[in-house]
Amino acid sequence: MSKDYPCEVSEMETPNRTVHHDVRSAGLNDSLQLHHLQLLFDTFSQQLSITGHSQRRVRARNTGHPADTLSLEQFRSALTTAMGEESWSDKMEELFRELELSCDGHVGRETLCDCVLQQLKQSEDTSEAELSDISSEPVIRRCLRYKQYPVIRIVEVSQPPPLRYITISKRGTLTIWNSQLHVIESLELCENAGEKGGSSRQLRTWMTDAVYMPNVHKIAVASMSRNIHLVDVSTSTCFETFHLSGLRHVATALCYWYNIEAPGERCALMWGDEKGAVNLLWFLQPHKGLFETPFSKQSGPQQVFLSDICGQTSLISYQQSPKIHSEPINRIRYNPRTDLIATSSESSTSSVVIMDVDQRSDSYIWKIEKGVRCFDISWSLSLLVTAGLDPDLRIWDRYVTSRPVAVLRGHRTTVVDVAIHQDLGKIFSYSKDAVLKIWDISSERCVKTIPLRFPNIQTGHILGQGNFSLLLNLSRAPALLLSCREYLALLQLQNAASNSESAAFSCTLYRRHLRQILSHNEISAPEGKH
Numbered sequence: 438m439s440k441d442y443p444c445e446v447s448e449m450e451t452p453n454r455t456v457h458h459d460v461r462s463a464g465l466n467d468s469l470q471l472h473h474l475q476l477l478f479d480t481f482s483q484q485l486s487i488t489g490h491s492q493r494r495v496r497a498r499n500t501g502h503p504a505d506t507l508s509l510e511q512f513r514s515a516l517t518t519a520m521g522e523e524s525w526s527d528k529m530e531e532l533f534r535e536l537e538l539s540c541d542g543h544v545g546r547e548t549l550c551d552c553v554l555q556q557l558k559q560s561e562d563t564s565e566a567e568l569s570d571i572s573s574e575p576v577i578r579r580c581l582r583y584k585q586y587p588v589i590r591i592v593e594v595s596q597p598p599p600l601r602y603i604t605i606s607k608r609g610t611l612t613i614w615n616s617q618l619h620v621i622e623s624l625e626l627c628e629n630a631g632e633k634g635g636s637s638r639q640l641r642t643w644m645t646d647a648v649y650m651p652n653v654h655k656i657a658v659a660s661m662s663r664n665i666h667l668v669d670v671s672t673s674t675c676f677e678t679f680h681l682s683g684l685r686h687v688a689t690a691l692c693y694w695y696n697i698e699a700p701g702e703r704c705a706l707m708w709g710d711e712k713g714a715v716n717l718l719w720f721l722q723p724h725k726g727l728f729e730t731p732f733s734k735q736s737g738p739q740q741v742f743l744s745d746i747c748g749q750t751s752l753i754s755y756q757q758s759p760k761i762h763s764e765p766i767n768r769i770r771y772n773p774r775t776d777l778i779a780t781s782s783e784s785s786t787s788s789v790v791i792m793d794v795d796q797r798s799d800s801y802i803w804k805i806e807k808g809v810r811c812f813d814i815s816w817s818l819s820l821l822v823t824a825g826l827d828p829d830l831r832i833w834d835r836y837v838t839s840r841p842v843a844v845l846r847g848h849r850t851t852v853v854d855v856a857i858h859q860d861l862g863k864i865f866s867y868s869k870d871a872v873l874k875i876w877d878i879s880s881e882r883c884v885k886t887i888p889l890r891f892p893n894i895q896t897g898h899i900l901g902q903g904n905f906s907l908l909l910n911l912s913r914a915p916a917l918l919l920s921c922r923e924y925l926a927l928l929q930l931q932n933a934a935s936n937s938e939s940a941a942f943s944c945t946l947y948r949r950h951l952r953q954i955l956s957h958n959e960i961s962a963p964e965g966k967h
Contacts, residue, residue, distance in 0.1 A: 506543035509533050571875075571917075573929040575889060578618045580923045582610050587901050588920035590647040591908040592656060594670050602918060603670070604925060605647045605658055607903065611668065613675065616914070618927050624675055626658060626666050627737070646708075646905060648691040652700035653723050659688035659708065666738070667727070677738035679728065684743055685757070686710035690780075692769040695723075709766025709780050712759070713787070717794065719754040728752065758796060762787045764808065767904060772816045781823070783808030789823060791835070803838045805831070813857045813864075820878070822864055824852035830866055832881070843881045847874055854907035861930075867907045871900075871921045873928075887928075891921040 507515060512533050533544055580588065586608040594601045594613075601621065602614045609626040628642055647658040654671035655678070665688060667679040688708040695704035701724035707717050720727050728741050729749050747755045762782035770779040776794045789803035789812060803809075805825060812823040814835065821833040828848035831841040850869040857864055863884075864876040871894055875885040893900060900922045908918040915930040 506545045508543055512544055571885065571887065571928055571930065575887070576618050576927040577889070577891060578614070578620075578925050578927075579892070580604060580606065580610075580612050580925060582606075582612065582623050583608070583923035585923050586610075587903040587922045588906070588925065589644055589903040590905045591918045591920060591925070592647055592649040593908060593910050593912070594649060594656075595912060596651055596654065597671065600912065600914075601670075602908075603647075603649075603656060603675075604920065605644055605656075606923070607643055609641060609644050609658075609660070611656075611658075611675065613670075614925075618925060622674065624668070624677075626660075626668075626677065628660065628662050628664065628680075645687065645689050646691045648693045648706075650693050650695070650704075650706070652695040652704060653720075653727065657691055657693065657706055659691055661687055663687055665691075665706075665708075679730075680738050680740045681746075682740055682742050683745075684710070684716075686712045686714065688716070689765045690767055690769045692771055694771050694773055696773075700724075705771070707769055707771060707778070709762075709769045709782075711765040713762030713764060713766060713782060713784075714757055714759040715761050715766070715769070715778060715780060715792075716758075717756050719756075721752055721754060726752065758792070761790050761792065761800075767810060768812055770814055774816070777816075779812070779814050779821075781809040781812045783810060783826075788825075789821065801836070801838055803833070811852065811854050813855050815857045815859050818857075818859060818878075820857065822855050822857060824855050824866065826851055828852060828868065830855065830864070830876070832864075832878075845876055845881060845883070847883050847886070848872065853902045854905060856907055856909040858909060858911070858930075860911075865907065865909060865917060867919055869900075869902055870894075871919075873917075873919060889919060889921065889926050891924045891926070893922055893924060 509530065513529050516529050516532075583606040586606045588604045589607050590605050592603050592605075594603055600616045602616070602618070604612045604614070606612075609628075611624040611626065613621040613623070615621055626644070643661040645659045645661060647656055649656055649670075650667075654669060656668045656670055656675075658666040658668065660666065663682070663684040663686065665681040665684065666677055667681065668675050669678045687710060689711050690709040692707040693705070694707070696702050701722075703719055703721045704723055705717055705719050707715070709715055728746055729752060730739050730741060743755070746753045761780060762784050763786060764782040764784040766780045766782050768779075768781045771777070772779075777791055778794060779789065779791045781789045785806055785808050786804055787802055788805040788809040790800050792800040803823070805823065807826045809823045809825050812821060814821045816835075819835040821835045823831045823833065825831075828846070828850055830845040830848075830852060832843045832845065833841050845864075845866075848866065848868040849872070852866050852868050855864065855866045857878075862878045864878060866874045866876065868874075871889045871891055873887040873889060874883050875887075876882065877884050902922065903920055906920045910916045910918065913932075915932060917928045917930055919926045919928070
């Protein structure tokens, strides 16, 4: 969508669906269970046997209705027999009209059974998710050296093994944790180049964001001093190597990309800044080094200025796209396949922008009242999830900016971070009151709510959270890490591959018109086999 023709303002943001979690009422099809299916079969058979075989043939020939169909009155009678109550009288007609695909006043047995199996699929997906998504109780640790300063980012460091997690506090303290959340070591970042961390002369400032750079084994940490610290994590002891100084504006959100199949080829450190600009720093030959720096005998990190390294055309390429947002950028994502960048801000005129890196094509611009605080995007699913100052989550088609596909309601306070787990088909959202919610993407339902019992939480008091409070680790041992000021929580997730285990069949159904078999078992949802 062109910037010259932005979409309508918030009044036009009428969602296709609004899902209210915890206030959803159960309908008739929600109440139908597996044992009702057998009763319905029996009732259908009884109703059909009453008319007799010859009469059914005459009816089918005269009316054009298949022999195994029921009218509305017969449908009511069959369901009343199966459910054992008449309190669903109004709902029965509503369900009948939904299933009356041919609009001829009759519903077939197979159509109704398809509906029951589909409902069982949704309900068992929900119950299975409640049992298996989180495989353990949360492990909670306190970052003792943070002195109540919030964690601003959690990063996962997988290379070299073993797996480690690193948290960065707003004050500039890095803490390295093992996979069980036991502290390995800590490092104090310094703002004065040439000084080792922990020096009494160092200048302290606020940190804004951090990102892991796997192919060069470094972590980039941005600060309010318009610097980016590069910390080496290739060994068991981390240390600062460079200070990238002289940024035009404060970097407020970081992103990093490299080619996993060719880690020695060009890679990019990207950031959005306080003025709404998007910056890209391309490292053209990372295997030879990130910067050309003269040898120095000074201890501590070397200082390099952005204006100086831009002339190092053999190693560095820098580009900036100014004024993408009218407010500071708070999230940035990159899709290398399409060369698109997605960014967000709390501006109501440029809440989310998806733009071409070279800006050769029109950008997609979302205008959302009060802007966006956080978002996540699944490029392959064309799915965008946003959260603003209100407690609602909005699900968008990535190509449609005019209105959300659905609004998910259930949080009581502002959502501070959100993540999409594509393999599990789930959305994880985390709010200011330290409540985690897991949403099923297909049904748009909240399948689990986990209030995290951090020791620093007080009733009626909302603690200060970092801007990036959630990390979704999708390694061989998937996990979810959450922060609440100086506390950290680890939740182990069920591996998506384990959800495909088979179980004994409890019901099968043949759909003649589609030449398809539907199967239902005690663990998995119904499957379609052609």
